[in-house]
Amino acid sequence: MSKGKNNIKLSVFELRIKKDWCKGCQLCLVSCPQKYLELSSNLNKKGVNFIQGKEKNNCIGCGFCFFMCPEGCIEIYQK
Amino acid sequence: MKIKFSRPKSLIDVETHYCAGCGHGILNILTAKVVDELGIRDKTIGVAPVGCAVLAYKYWNFDVCEAAHGRALAVATGIKRCHPDKVIFTYQGDGDLASIGMAETVHAANRGEKITCVFVNNACYGMTGGQMAPTTIVGQKTTTTPLGRSPESGEGWPIKMAELLSGLKGVSYSVRTAVFNPQKVMQTYQYIKKAFINQIEGKGFSLVEVLSPCPAAWRKTPLDSMKWIEDEMVKYFPLGVIKRE
Numbered sequence: 576m577s578k579g580k581n582n583i584k585l586s587v588f589e590l591r592i593k594k595d596w597c598k599g600c601q602l603c604l605v606s607c608p609q610k611y612l613e614l615s616s617n618l619n620k621k622g623v624n625f626i627q628g629k630e631k632n633n634c635i636g637c638g639f640c641f642f643m644c645p646e647g648c649i650e651i652y653q654k
Numbered sequence: 655m656k657i658k659f660s661r662p663k664s665l666i667d668v669e670t671h672y673c674a675g676c677g678h679g680i681l682n683i684l685t686a687k688v689v690d691e692l693g694i695r696d697k698t699i700g701v702a703p704v705g706c707a708v709l710a711y712k713y714w715n716f717d718v719c720e721a722a723h724g725r726a727l728a729v730a731t732g733i734k735r736c737h738p739d740k741v742i743f744t745y746q747g748d749g750d751l752a753s754i755g756m757a758e759t760v761h762a763a764n765r766g767e768k769i770t771c772v773f774v775n776n777a778c779y780g781m782t783g784g785q786m787a788p789t790t791i792v793g794q795k796t797t798t799t800p801l802g803r804s805p806e807s808g809e810g811w812p813i814k815m816a817e818l819l820s821g822l823k824g825v826s827y828s829v830r831t832a833v834f835n836p837q838k839v840m841q842t843y844q845y846i847k848k849a850f851i852n853q854i855e856g857k858g859f860s861l862v863e864v865l866s867p868c869p870a871a872w873r874k875t876p877l878d879s880m881k882w883i884e885d886e887m888v889k890y891f892p893l894g895v896i897k898r899e
């Protein structure tokens with residue numbers, strides 16, 4: 576984690592999620608040690624409440640969600 | 655920005671047909687990741703089963719051959735013998751490997767064919783609607799055992815393939831693993847990788863049995879399915895290395 580403006584901790588990781596591929600199984604959500612993931616209140620093109628990161632990014636880049644996702648729709652980038 | 659965890663190059667960039675929370679999705683990706691990691695994409699040939707993974711060739715970005723139901727290891731034997739320098743693996747469900755294909759499986763293992771076998775044990779026939787498989791656990795309700803599998807009424811006991819095959823001289827590696835949490839998924843990845851390396855090193859038959867969820871046929875949510883593997887399936891199917899030579 577690096578310190579950003581106003582001393583707020585910012586994650587150096589960024590999740591990129593193919594939201595239209597998500598089937599809403601939540602395997603990623605329950606595996607995240609940071610509880611960073613949530614289901615969106617919007618629907619994707621499958622009609623599923625897809626996964627998204629919460630507003631505050633506290634991702635530590637462990638890759639647990641990446642390993643659990645059966646669709647391979649999560650990729651993790653590092654600044 | 656650099657990428658830390660990305661989809662393997664051995665995976666085509668398409669959505670899968672699998673149900674939400676299906677273990678096949680996780681295992682298709684893990685297998686592709688191993689092929690990437692070992693840098694063997696141009697010399698790997700997969701053999702896909704009949705079952706829910708029948709379309710795996712639409713997802714893997716290397717050569718894949720489709721075998722008739724249960725015959726994956728017989729087809730793989732032919733390919734490996736014609737192309738001993740290629741890396742051949744089969745990817746099979748429990749109906750495919752342990753039921754209709756039991757003879758092909760046992761004999762390929764017994765001959766010590768230098769093939770890697772990824773065996774997806776979801777304790778049922780997923781594709782055809784969740785009938786009992788040889789690996790269905792005692793008491794498990796399926797469409798053909800509506801009261802729960804009962805050995806006393808002639809339905810037999812669940813077959814432990816990893817243990818059964820480990821008794822054969824031709825088998826050099828036999829492990830059982832599961833995918834119910836990220837640690838287990840990463841461990842499964844290591845086992846599959848080891849099973850590929852065995853083949854590259856010219857050792858005999860390598861089996862990786864994976865306890866994997868079928869939420870659709872189990873009539874459970876994806877999360878409950880993972881919990882059921884952890885709480886119930888592993889009681890019958892202990893995890894770990896059963897044989898390593």
Ligand SMILES: Cc1ncc(C[n+]2csc(CCOP(=O)(O)OP(=O)(O)O)c2C)c(N)n1
Pocket residue numbers: 703704705706707723746747748749750751754774776778779780781782787868
């Ligand atoms: C010769 C033959 N017999 C029966 C079938 C019907 N059939 C298709 S898939 C399947 C069972 C697949 O179960 P499993 O191997 O456990 O794979 P899963 O779908 O659970 O991944 C059966 C019996 C067939 N396709 N071919």
Ligand code: SF4
Pocket residue numbers: 592596597598599600601602603604625626643644645646647648649675
């Ligand atoms: S594991 Fe994948 S498919 Fe399942 S909810 Fe998460 S992002 Fe969606």
Ligand code: SF4
Pocket residue numbers: 671672673674675676677678706776780781867868869870871
């Ligand atoms: S039926 Fe079961 S095995 Fe088949 S895709 Fe769905 S969850 Fe996976």
